Structure formats: C-alpha cells, structure tokens
Amino acid sequence: MRVALLAGAATALLAVSLGATGASAQSRDTIQIAGSSTVLPFASIVAEEFGAAFPEFNTPVVGSGGSGGGLRQFCEGVGEGTIDIANASRPIKQGEIEACNAAGVNDIREVQFGYDGIVFAVNIDQGDFALEPEHVFRAIAAQVPVDGDLVDNPYTSWNEIDASLPDQKIALAIPASNHGTREVFEERVTGPGCEALAVADAPEGYCNNFRQDVVIEIAGDYTETLARLQSDPATLGVFGLSFYDQNRDTLKVATISGVEPSLETIASGDYPVSRPLFFYVKGEHIEVVPGLEEYVQFFLSEQMAGAGGLLEEAGLIPAPAEETDAVLEAFLAGETVSAE
Amino acid sequence: MTDSFTVSSSGAERRRARIRAGLGRRHLFERIFRGLGVLAILIALALVGSLFWMVISKGYPAFTQANLETEVYFDPDIIKVDPPPQQQPGQSAADFRAQRLAWQRQVTMSNWNRVVEQAVRAAVPPGLEITAREATALVDAGERHRLRDIFVENPGLLGERLPFTMLASADVDNWLKGTIDRDLPDERQQLSPATRALADQLLESGAIQFKFAWHIFTNVDSRSAPASAGLAGGLVGSLYMMLVVVLLAVPIGVASAIYLEEFAPKNRLTDLIEVNINNLAAVPSIVFGLFGAAVFIKYIGLPLSAPIVGGLVLTLMTLPTIIIATRSSLRAVPPSLRQAALGLGASRTQMVFHHVLPVTLPGILTATIIGVAQALGETAPLLLIGMNAFVAAVPGTPFDQSTALPAQIYLWQGNENRNFFEARTSAAIMVLLTLMITMNAIAVLLRQRLERLK
Numbered sequence: 001m002r003v004a005l006l007a008g009a010a011t012a013l014l015a016v017s018l019g020a021t022g023a024s025a026q027s028r029d030t031i032q033i034a035g036s037s038t039v040l041p042f043a044s045i046v047a048e049e050f051g052a053a054f055p056e057f058n059t060p061v062v063g064s065g066g067s068g069g070g071l072r073q074f075c076e077g078v079g080e081g082t083i084d085i086a087n088a089s090r091p092i093k094q095g096e097i098e099a100c101n102a103a104g105v106n107d108i109r110e111v112q113f114g115y116d117g118i119v120f121a122v123n124i125d126q127g128d129f130a131l132e133p134e135h136v137f138r139a140i141a142a143q144v145p146v147d148g149d150l151v152d153n154p155y156t157s158w159n160e161i162d163a164s165l166p167d168q169k170i171a172l173a174i175p176a177s178n179h180g181t182r183e184v185f186e187e188r189v190t191g192p193g194c195e196a197l198a199v200a201d202a203p204e205g206y207c208n209n210f211r212q213d214v215v216i217e218i219a220g221d222y223t224e225t226l227a228r229l230q231s232d233p234a235t236l237g238v239f240g241l242s243f244y245d246q247n248r249d250t251l252k253v254a255t256i257s258g259v260e261p262s263l264e265t266i267a268s269g270d271y272p273v274s275r276p277l278f279f280y281v282k283g284e285h286i287e288v289v290p291g292l293e294e295y296v297q298f299f300l301s302e303q304m305a306g307a308g309g310l311l312e313e314a315g316l317i318p319a320p321a322e323e324t325d326a327v328l329e330a331f332l333a334g335e336t337v338s339a340e
Numbered sequence: 341m342t343d344s345f346t347v348s349s350s351g352a353e354r355r356r357a358r359i360r361a362g363l364g365r366r367h368l369f370e371r372i373f374r375g376l377g378v379l380a381i382l383i384a385l386a387l388v389g390s391l392f393w394m395v396i397s398k399g400y401p402a403f404t405q406a407n408l409e410t411e412v413y414f415d416p417d418i419i420k421v422d423p424p425p426q427q428q429p430g431q432s433a434a435d436f437r438a439q440r441l442a443w444q445r446q447v448t449m450s451n452w453n454r455v456v457e458q459a460v461r462a463a464v465p466p467g468l469e470i471t472a473r474e475a476t477a478l479v480d481a482g483e484r485h486r487l488r489d490i491f492v493e494n495p496g497l498l499g500e501r502l503p504f505t506m507l508a509s510a511d512v513d514n515w516l517k518g519t520i521d522r523d524l525p526d527e528r529q530q531l532s533p534a535t536r537a538l539a540d541q542l543l544e545s546g547a548i549q550f551k552f553a554w555h556i557f558t559n560v561d562s563r564s565a566p567a568s569a570g571l572a573g574g575l576v577g578s579l580y581m582m583l584v585v586v587l588l589a590v591p592i593g594v595a596s597a598i599y600l601e602e603f604a605p606k607n608r609l610t611d612l613i614e615v616n617i618n619n620l621a622a623v624p625s626i627v628f629g630l631f632g633a634a635v636f637i638k639y640i641g642l643p644l645s646a647p648i649v650g651g652l653v654l655t656l657m658t659l660p661t662i663i664i665a666t667r668s669s670l671r672a673v674p675p676s677l678r679q680a681a682l683g684l685g686a687s688r689t690q691m692v693f694h695h696v697l698p699v700t701l702p703g704i705l706t707a708t709i710i711g712v713a714q715a716l717g718e719t720a721p722l723l724l725i726g727m728n729a730f731v732a733a734v735p736g737t738p739f740d741q742s743t744a745l746p747a748q749i750y751l752w753q754g755n756e757n758r759n760f761f762e763a764r765t766s767a768a769i770m771v772l773l774t775l776m777i778t779m780n781a782i783a784v785l786l787r788q789r790l791e792r793l794k
Contacts, residue, residue: 028643030740030741032644032645032726032729032741033729034726034729037754040730041563041756044563044564044730044732045563045564047730047732048562048563048564048565048732049564051732051733052448052485052488053445053448054445055441055444056441058733059731059732059733061644061645061729061730061731061741062729062730063644063645063726063728063729063730064728064729064754076638079641080641080643081637081638081641081642081643081644083644124528220754221754222754222756223753223754223755223756223758224754226758242756243756246530246756246757246758247756247758247759248527248528248529248530249520249521249524249528249529249530249759250758310564314564
C-alpha cells in the first residue's frame with residue numbers, strides 16, 4: 001500500500017511536469033518585451049494599440065527591470081523562455097553584446113525611436129533651482145577641489161555651492177546603476193560638471209565617485225523617487241520628462257544652464273540632458289514569434305512615434321522623420337549590432 | 341498540647357497575614373497584566389483599523405467614474421469602408437478570413453478619433469468653442485476602440501445615430517473629483533482651460549454623471565486609456581494560479597502528511613524529512629521565485645509571465661503549510677479510533693481512509709483555504725518570473741501571459757499618472773483584501789459546519 005501511495009504521488013508529479021513540458025513545446029505566439037522603465041510607458045501604449053490594430057496578433061507583453069535588467073534577460077539566449085525585445089534608455093554596451101553572442105544571440109537589431117529628457121525636480125513647495133552641471137557635481141561628488149586641493153565634500157546646503165541656489169539641505173535621489181538614466185546622468189551632468197572644475201592629476205574615477213550620505217540610489221521606478229521626495233521634502237529628484245509632465249501639480253522642475261526642459265527645448269537640443277531611446281530586437285525570433293516585424297513597423301509609424309503621434313502625447317520627443325525612416329530601413333535590411 | 345496548638349495557630353495566622361499582605365500585590369499584577377493584554381489588542385486593532393481606513397478612504401472614490409452621455413453618429417464621411425465581405429460559395433475559410441482581416445484593418449484605419457470628437461461636440465452646449473484636441477481630451481482614449489469594435493460587430497450602423505455613454509478621461513475624472521488641486525494655475529494643470537470649463541458645465545447639466553465603474557472588474561489593464569484600466573487580467577491570472585495550487589498542493593500535501601503520520605516508520609530519515617518540511621515552511625517566498633525562474637522557466641522551458649509557473653511556485657510555498665496542518669490534525673485524532681478500526685479487522689489503509697481522514701477533513705480544508713489565501717496575496721516570487729509585466733489581455737489558459745492581482749497592485753502603484761492611479765491602487769487592494777477575507781470566512785464557516793456534522 002505504501003508503495004502504491006508513493007507511486008501514485010510520483011505519477012501525479014510526473015504527469016504535471018510532462019504536461020508542462022508538452023505545452024511549452026508549442027511555440028509562443030505573444031511578443032515578450034522587457035527592460036527600461038523609461039521606455040515602458042511608450043512600449044505599453046504601442047503594445048496596446050498594436051493589439052487593437054492587428055486582430056491577428058496577440059497584444060505584446062511588456063515587462064520592466066531597467067535597461068540593464070532587460071538586456072540581461074535579452075542576452076540569456078534564443079528560444080521560448082527568453083524575451084524578444086529589450087527596451088533600453090541607453091545604447092547596448094560591448095560587454096552585453098559579447099554576453100549575447102556567447103549565448104547564441106547574434107542577430108541583435110537596434111531600433112532608436114525618439115528622445116527623452118532627464119529633469120531635476122523638487123516638491124512644489126520648495127525653492128527654485130537654476131542648476132549648472134557644476135553645481136550638481138559639487139553637491140554629489142565625494143571629493144571636490146577647494147583652493148586647488150581635493151578635499152572631502154564640505155557642502156551641506158545648496159547655497160554654499162552657489163549663492164543663487166536656495167538655502168536647502170543637499171539631498172539627491174538619483175537612479176541606480178540598473179537604469180540607463182544613470183548613465184546619461186553621469187555622461188551629461190556630472191561628467192561635464194567634473195570637467196568644468198578641471199582638476200589637474202585627479203585620481204582615477206574621481207568624476208564618478210559620489211558621496212553616499214546625501215545620495216539615495218533608486219532602483220525602482222520614478223514613483224519611488226516621488227515617494228522619496230514626499231518623505232524628505234528637501235530631496236532633489238531625477239525624473240524622466242514624461243513622468244514630470246504627468247505630475248506637474250506636485251513637482252517643480254529645475255532649469256539646467258538656464259534652459260527649462262520641455263518638448264521644444266529638448267527637440268531643438270537647447271536643453272542639455274536628453275538621450276535617445278532604444279529597443280533591441282532579437283533577429284533569431286523574427287518569423288518564429290509572429291508579429292515581431294509588424295510591431296517594429298507599427299512602433300516607428302507616424303501615428304505612434306512620429307510627430308503628433310500617440311507617443312508624443314505621452315511625453316516622447318519624436319525623432320525627425322528621416323531619422324526614423326533610416327532606422328526602419330536598417331532594421332528591415334537586417335543590420336545587426338556586433339562586438340568590436 | 342495547647343502550647344503546640346497556639347504555636348501552630350499563630351503560625352497559620354502569620355501565614356495568612358503574609359498571604360493577605362501579598363494579596364494586594366498579586367491583584368495589582370493581575371490587573372496590570374490584564375490591562376496590558378487589552379492594550380495589546382487595542383494597538384493591534386488600531387493598526388488594522390488605520391490600514392483599512394487608509395485603503396478604503398483612498399480607494400472607494402475609484403469605484404465611481406465620470407461618464408459622458410452623448411450620441412454617436414457613425415458618419416459615412418469619416419468611416420469610409422467597403423461593405424463587410426460575405427463568404428462566397430466555394431471560397432475557402434482561410435481566404436474568407438484573410439478578406440475579413442483586410443476589411444477589419446480598413447475599419448481600424450478610419451479616423452475614429454474624429455468620430456469620438458463629433459460625439460463629444462454633440463454634447464457641447466452651444467456657444468462654447470473648443471478645438472478637436474480639447475474635445476477628445478474629455479473622453480478616455482479607449483472609446484475609439486470600443487466604437488470601432490461595436491462597428492465591426494454591427495456594420496449596419498453606418499449612417500446611424502446611437503445614444504452612447506462614454507467614459508471620461510482620467511484627467512477629467514481627476515479634475516471633477518478634485519484629485520488634482522483645482523486652484524493650481526493653468527501651466528500646472530493637465531487639461532486646457534476650455535476642457536476644464538466644458539467638464540464643469542457638462543457635470544452641471546447632467547450630461548456627465550458619476551457611475552459605478554463596473555469596468556474595474558471586466559476590463560484589462562491599460563496605459564493608453566488609463567480611465568478604462570481594470571483588474572480582469574489580474575483576477576483571471578490569480579484564479580488560474582489558485583487552481584494550479586489547489587490541484588497540486590492539496591493532493592501532494594495531504595498524501596505526504598498521511599504517509600509520514602500513519603505509515604512511515606519513525607527513524608532518522610523521517611525525522612530528517614520532518615525537519616526539512618519545517619525548514620521549507622520558513623523559506624522566504626522570494627527564494628521560491630528565484631527557484632521558479634531557474635527551474636521552471638530556464639530548465640523546463642515554461643513560458644515567462646504565465647500563471648502555470650506562478651501556480652507551481654506558489655504550490656511549493658503552500659505545500660509545507662498544508663503538510664504541517666494536515667499532520668497536526670491527524671495527530672489530534674484519538675488513537676482509540678485507530679485501534680477500534682484495526683481491532684475490527686480493517687487494514688491500515690481502510691482505517692486511514694474510512695475512519696481517520698473523514699474526522700480530519702475540517703482541519704485539512706481550513707489549512708488548504710488559508711494556504712491558498714496566503715498564496716493569493718504573495719507578490720515577491722511573481723516579480724521574479726515576469727508576472728509584473730504589462731499585459732493587456734485576459735489569459736485564455738494558464739500557459740498564456742498574464743498578470744496577477746498583487747502584481748497588478750504593484751504595477752498601478754508605479755504608474756506615472758499618480759493622481760488617478762493612487763485611488764486605483766487602493767481600489768485594487770480593496771478587491772484583493774475582500775477576496776482574502778471571503779476565503780478566510782469560508783474556512784471558518786466550513787470548519788464550524790463540518791465540526792457540527794461530526
């Protein structure tokens with residue numbers, strides 16, 4: 001009897017796992033996307049509209065996880081359990097391409113579809129900030145030059161850095177390194193700020209060495225940054241323009257180098273902190289997962305990513321039409337990103 | 341004799357005096373302890389109460405939403421489509437399907453935004469000038485898809501007028517409910533002054549009405565049309581997961597508990613198993629999520645974001661709960677019952693299935709329901725197997741991509757339209773809590789009912 005019971009349990013388990021593998025053998029027919037939380041709202045809108053416009057395809061599934069997380073999943077390999085598209089708010093890195101190639105993903109197609117601005121914002125009841133990259137660097141760096149010598153960052157209040165800034169405790173909520181936004185932040189804000197200070201024979205990594213006591217790294221979404229601002233009102237947060245735009249009633253935006261971020265100033269290039277947005281398509285999955293090519297075409301179409309399209313309404317800065325056409329052409333021609 | 345009596349009586353007196361002296365202190369201690377007990381309960385109640393108050397006060401406004409009553413005109417000048425294809429005799433089904441798809445595409449490509457705009461204009465009081473963009477901003481972006489779907493279903497509507505209730509957009513809902521500060525200057529508002537004025541006028545004239553938002557339960561999540569976002573995907577996804585949990589965890593859990601308690605010899609090995617089952621019960625749920633991602637998705641190759649994987653992971657989590665609870669209810673069965681059955685010549689299996697198991701049924705049922713309720717609210721492992729993805733469809737099978745109720749709460753909490761989704765998030769929490777409370781209530785009722793039957 002014991003044997004019978006055990007055998008029964010074993011068969012039940014076996015049946016379940018067999019049934020499971022059996023079902024997974026049939027091919028997936030829903031596009032699976034993951035990655036950047038900046039791209040997520042745009043990709044979700046396209047996914048929904050795609051499902052509505054193409055009744056023959058399923059609505060794609062869009063996950064988050066940050067640019068780094070998405071590309072890591074993307075590079076896990078080819079097949080059912082891996083995603084088809086990775087959203088990224090920065091270009092793919094060499095290391096990631098190598099990881100992809102090592103896992104058998106060789107046909108990586110890059111699609112760039114528009115721009116997003118990165119803004120600094122505080123709670124609505126806080127002071128006005130007119131920031132320069134140098135101010136941000138002085139606030140955030142672990143070591144700053146004072147009278148030519150590098151010393152541990154002495155600043156505790158913004159007006160100590162520059163008299164034009166408000167008398168407010170220094171606290172910053174910046175995206176953690178899993179976000180592509182962090183890279184742009186370092187490249188476009190603290191990097192130039194660091195260079196503007198021009199320290200001779202500075203130690204290695206000095207520009208990206210931030211002090212931990214005033215900096216909070218946010219690994220989650222912008223809502224987490226917003227919550228941080230609400231719990232400590234003195235905090236200056238880093239957001240995407242589209243997020244700020246939807247929460248203008250509670251946030252006050254800072255100008256950078258005298259330019260206020262807006263669709264116009266970012267599109268014209270006057271506002272310095274903007275970056276192109278990307279997604280990466282796994283070429284090996286085209287033709288296997290239905291609708292992949294159509295999704296890319298639909299994403300880049302006039303009504304979505306184009307000027308006056310749905311994504312612009314949601315806060316995307318559209319790329320010029322010629323640029324988008326070139327991207328689509330390269331995608332359809334099968335141009336891939338490869339390791340150098 | 342008398343001497344000794346006085347000695348002992350005085351000893352007793354002294355003892356009594358000592359007791360009497362200590363009595364006040366003992367009573368005081370008792371009162372303090374009781375007081376602390378009441379205080380502890382009050383604190384717990386206050387915490388639960390404030391949680392519920394917070395969730396309900398934030399969430400209940402989300403259950404009503406602004407609706408615009410108007411008239412839709414399926415204008416042939418805007419909807420320029422051919423008549424829908426009819427299946428010709430001799431035409432293959434595949435050909436017909438392709439033809440029908442092409443027709444649907446044609447319908448989709450019509451300017452439905454303009455149909456929506458016209459419908460809004462039909463409700464605009466005379467003398468108010470608004471632009472097309474300001475008019476469409478009044479209603480939810482999903483309405484154009486809804487109109488299109490109605491037309492696809494019934495192409496005879498071309499050129500007809502139809503009374504139609506449209507969902508107001510999330511921004512209009514915020515404005516009318518005052519979720520966004522109404523005193524803020526124009527540049528901080530989401531809507532243009534004209535749309536805001538129009539919304540106010542329409543509310544006053546009764547064209548905009550607040551109605552119970554049934555679509556929270558029937559619609560799937562949406563980002564392009566936030567006002568119409570609903571929980572249907574999460575509800576069905578969670579249902580599938582619970583189904584998998586019940587189908588797997590209950591038979592496996594009960595069978596292992598019966599074997600370990602009634603049949604297994606007591607030796608080192610079974611002791612080791614017992615210790616490990618208890619260990620398993622203490623493993624944090626996120627570890628099960630990691631396990632699920634590594635084994636079920638990567639190794640076995642089950643789909644990402646699918647309720648089947650969620651269900652398997654939650655099964656692992658629920659198993660120890662069910663095994664432990666079943667074993668303890670088996671242990672509570674008096675040995676006399678077993679001895680009587682065996683004494684009358686029943687085999688051990690007969691004894692277990694005919695006599696012991698029926699008595700423990702209430703315990704097993706309660707454990708199952710509580711285990712499943714716990715699994716229903718579990719979020720952490722789901723995040724690791726991709727169930728926090730944005731899915732705008734109701735899953736047809738447990739193998740389809742889907743989200744789950746707690747993951748949906750997590751997603752809405754992160755939506756960038758904070759003014760609208762803060763209430764939505766609380767509303768979703770209310771739905772989840774209601775489900776859990778219902779399940780726990782059923783567990784209590786069942787146990788009482790079954791125990792009375794015994």
